[in-house]
Amino acid sequence: MEKAANAPLLDVQGLSVSFATDRGRVKAIDDVSFRVEKGxxxxxxxxxxSGKSVTLLSLxxxxxxxxxxxxxxxAFQxxxxxxxxxxxxxxxxxxxIGLISQDPMTALTPVYTIGWQIAEQIRTHENVSKKAARLRAAELLASVGLPNPNEAVDRYPxxxxxxxxxxxxxxxxxxxxPSLLVADEPTTALDVTVQAQVLDLLLKLRDEFGSAIILITHDMGVVAEVADRVHVMYAGRMVEKxxxxxxxxxxxxxxxWGLMASIPPLYGEKQSRLPSIPGMPPTPQQAPTGCGFAPRCRFAxxxxxxxxxxxxxxxxxxxCVLDGAERETARRMVLEHEVVA
Ligand SMILES: Nc1ncnc2c1ncn2[C@@H]1O[C@H](COP(=O)(O)OP(=O)(O)OP(=O)(O)O)[C@@H](O)[C@H]1O
Ligand SMILES: [Mg+2]
Structure with a gap:
């Protein structure tokens, strides 16, 4: 029992996912392990x-x-x-577990109003009247910045x-x-001011209820600001944790290193063009047994x-094969001494 008390909220071990396709079975996720602690x-x-959404949807x-x-x-709880x-x-x-999926229609049913869907969700887990649940639904819609929430509750997706x-x-x-909120690009479709509002809401959820959050985002600024830990995926593997x-x-x-070098500087002269990593990531069909990044890696x-x-x-x-002093030298070469053209 003591062991369970120390166990992480979510413990993913050796997750591999493959899909049956017209051209046979392809592996999209290869031996991914990670943990999420409470809060x-x-x-x-x-x-x-790279397999971020497939990882979350599969678990x-x-x-x-x-x-x-x-x-x-x-293992979850x-x-x-x-x-x-x-x-x-x-x-x-x-x-x-709450899910904000990348495709909102995964979570919504087309045949019911959104107010009904949110109220039903509340009523499945809490003993409240229909009227109270509907009121809560409208409040929640207001808190995520939906205009005219009282009217929006009666709209279909x-x-x-x-x-x-x-x-x-x-x-x-x-x-x-939820104890765990899984948020796959929750703010991508939103404009900047609403993005900030939504991020604040997620943080509030963590602070008030101790919820843990898995946040997938392309915005490295957001990651730096809110994440406790960062895991980097490439070609179906977690290449850094x-x-x-x-x-x-x-x-x-x-x-x-390439990812970090591509973050625009906050201060100083802006580069006219952001550095990018040459080449393309492999598709799962071409997934190599070796390092997936090797074809694009200058240290391969x-x-x-x-x-x-x-x-x-x-x-x-x-x-990665790089280690010790050799890795240090390579890292400095990319991140400190070189201006990427
Ligand atoms: N049902 C499926 N059948 C076959 N291949 C799939 C299926 N779902 C996803 N894939 C493939 O698995 C790989 C990983 O997809 P995934 O959606 O996880 O990427 P992602 O990292 O979330 O990307 P993005 O940042 O664009 O959302 C992709 O090459 C995708 O084409
Ligand atoms: Mg995705």
């Missing part, structure tokens, strides 16, 4: 197609079981999510703009004050054709 904000970053059992093969173990029956998982998702739908999904995810300070101040993986060598080893600096880890 912490973990940010997952990485290029488009919540939201992939099509007919075409998706999921391996590994996912001691429950093994991958083995839970559908109904139990659905109950958990509405109450203990298709009658809202993309940004409004996104906000309705956020309201729904917040409605049950560490605290936000570790990953921003002393990134270990060459892909992370023959060893990189084999599965990359895990390098450690305490709890800060990276999947």
């Amino acid at each position: 912490e904000i973990l940010s997952i970053v990485g290029e488009s197609g 919540l059992g939201l992939n099509d079981p007919k075409t998706t093969f999921v391996e590994g173990s996912v 001691g429950k093994r999510l991958l083995e839970l029956p559908d109904r139990a998982l659905r109950r958990l998702r509405g109450k203990e 298709h009658q809202l703009s993309g940004g409004m739908r996104q906000r309705a999904v956020i309201a729904m995810a917040l409605s049950c004050s 560490g605290t936000t300070a570790e990953v921003f101040d002393r990134p270990m993986h060459p892909y992370s 060598r023959p060893e990189c054709e084999a599965r990359p080893p895990t390098r450690r600096d305490g709890d800060h880890t990276a999947l």
Whole structure:
């Protein structure tokens, strides 16, 4: 029992996901492990197609079981999510785990008004009247910055703009004050002022209810501001894991160096063109056995054709052959001495 008290809120071990496609089975996620502690904000970053959404949807059992093969173990509050029956998982998702998915229509049903959907969600878990639940729904919609919330409760999802739908999904995810909020690009469809409002709401959720948050975002400024830890994904693997300070101040993986070098400077002269990493990431069809980043990495060598080893600096880890002084020199070359043309 003592062990359970120290266990993380979410513990993902060896998660691998492959899809059945016309051209056979392709692996999109390869042996991903990570933990989320109570009340912490973990940010997952990485290029488009690196597997961020697939990772989150798979651990919540939201992939099509007919075409998706999921391996590994996912423990949430001691429950093994991958083995839970559908109904139990659905109950958990509405109450203990809130999901703001990248595609708002995953969370919304087209045939009911958004007010009804949020109120129903509240009533599944709390013993409140229909009227009270509807009032709460309108309040939640107001808190995520939806204009005319009292009118919006009676609208169907298709009658809202993309940004409004996104906000309705956020309201729904917040409605049950979940222990874990999974937020996949929650602010991408929103304008800047609303983005800030929504981020504040997420932080409030953490501060008031001790909710943990997994936040996927392309905005490295947001990551630096709110995340406790950052995990970097590339071609279906978590290539670097560490605290936000570790990953921003002393990134270990060459892909992370490229990611850091591409953040625009806050002060000083703006570069006329942001540096970018040359080349394209591999698709799951081309997923190499060796390091997925090697074809774009200027430090690549023959060893990189084999599965990359895990390098450690305490709890800060990276999947890369580079280590020690050699890594330091390479890192400085990219991040400190060189202006990327
Ligand atoms: N149902 C599916 N069948 C086959 N391949 C899939 C399926 N779902 C996702 N993929 C592939 O898995 C890879 C990872 O996709 P994923 O949606 O996780 O990327 P992502 O990191 O979330 O990207 P983005 O930043 O663009 O949202 C992509 O190459 C995608 O094409
Ligand atoms: Mg995604």
